Amino acid sequence: MTSPPFSSPLAQAFAQGPVWFSQQMDAATDRVLLVRMAEEDYRQASFLDQRMLTQKSQPQWADWSELEAADQVGRRDADFIFHIGHVGSTLIARLLGELDGVFALREPQILRNFADLAATNGQPHALWSPERFDERLQTTIGWLSRTFAPADRALIKATSFVSEIATPLLGGARKALFLTVSPDRYIETILAGENSRQELAMLASPRLHRLHKRLGCDDWRLWELSEPVRAAMSWLSEMMALDAAAKAAPDGHVHWLDFDAFLADPAARLGDIAAFFGMEANTETLDGLAGGPLMNQYSKAPEHGYSADVREKLLAEARATHQEGIVEALTWLKDTAARHAAIGTLMTEHARA
Structure with missing residues (x-):
């Protein structure tokens, strides 16, 4: 590969591959933060x-322009995991990352930056034109x-609210696993932990904004919603984002999976996912992963133990x-479904009775 003229040593090094990782961007100054990563660093990183x-x-x-000019690889074949949050996405990304030919990346912050920018995309006060947004999103996928x-092929596990831009990320060619749970299990999960409750407090406002925008209404006031109702609203907001992306994707490019169904038979469900993505995985490998140490670790902090049994105990509490x-x-969800046909359809298709 020939580096472009006037390219800095850092840009030239970036062009050689993933040793320098595009961790985040500053859209206002057109800069990208690069960090140095060994292959094992990617394997270990939860976020x-x-x-x-x-x-x-x-x-x-x-500078963005310098990196873009230096990197001429042109590869854009990553696959994705999208999810509604707290549904085992980190665990499944770690398990799949153990398969031959899979290079797993978990929650790149630069995709969060694009999700934030998407909120103003096409508006007069947006930092970038819609054309620049689209071009740079595709460059970032590369x-x-x-x-x-x-x-190897990259498998990117996005942050939950990045699902809002799942359609352009998939682009009609890439595939994605969509991870969910039923609304009752989601609400229990959020209420079971202090970290998830704190996250709910931070994300409830933008999730309600996204839900109102998707429905074309302003039916609810956040300050009037209790914590459990905010959790139900969050489930609905993220599910509607996934549902919209699934409807826009070509047939066969999205695989839905309920995390509770995964836990009921992890080896079989891992096999289904691997087959969907075209990953190589034999029965011995799948059984080894399903019965291995990753299933008994807290995936976001592997130094801590965690298992399906521990999860069930916490949810019961x-x-x-x-x-x-x-x-x-x-009840709020049922009433909402009765008022909005789109939500009623989604509930019928995806929520467990």
Whole structure:
């Protein structure tokens, strides 16, 4: 590969492959933050966001235009995992990352940057024109598609709210696993942990905004919604984003999976996912992963133990503690489905009775 003239040493190094990772961008200044990553660093990282930034990663800012000019690889064949949050996406990404030929990336922050920009895309106060947004999103997919071994393929597990831009990320060619749970299990999951409750508090406002925008209404006031109802609203907002992306994708490019169904038979469900993506996985490998240590670790912090049995115990405790609020939340969902045909259809298609 020939580097373009006037390219900096950093841009030239970036052009060689994923050793330098495009971690985030600053759209206002047209810069990209690069961090240095070994293949094992990618394998270990639960999140490719600000939590990975250390002195070891050597973070350095570079001009977008220079990186774009230097990197002429042109590969854009990554596949994706989209999800509604707290539905085992990190676990499944880790399991799939153990298969030959799979290069797993979990929650690149740069995709969150694009999801934030998408909120103003096409509006007069947007930082970029719609054409620049589309071009740079595709360029970023190319950067994230790079692998250490040419025969490998990248599998990108996005952050939950990145599902809002799932359609352009898939682009009619790439495939995605869509991970969900039923609304009652989602609400229990959110209420079962302090971290998930804090995240709910932070994301409830933008999720309600997205839901109102998708429905073309302003029916609800966030301050009037209890915590369990906010969890139900969050489930609905993220599910509608996934549903819209699925309807826009070509047939056979989206595979839906309920996390509880996965836990009921992880080896079989892993086999289904591998077959969908065209990954190589024999029965011995799948059984080994399903019975291996990853299934008994907290995937976001592998130093801590966690299992399906522990999850069930925590959900049962949340169900008992918040029983009244959960009933209120599920009633809110039913009433909402009765008022909006699109939600009623979604509930019928995706929610467990």
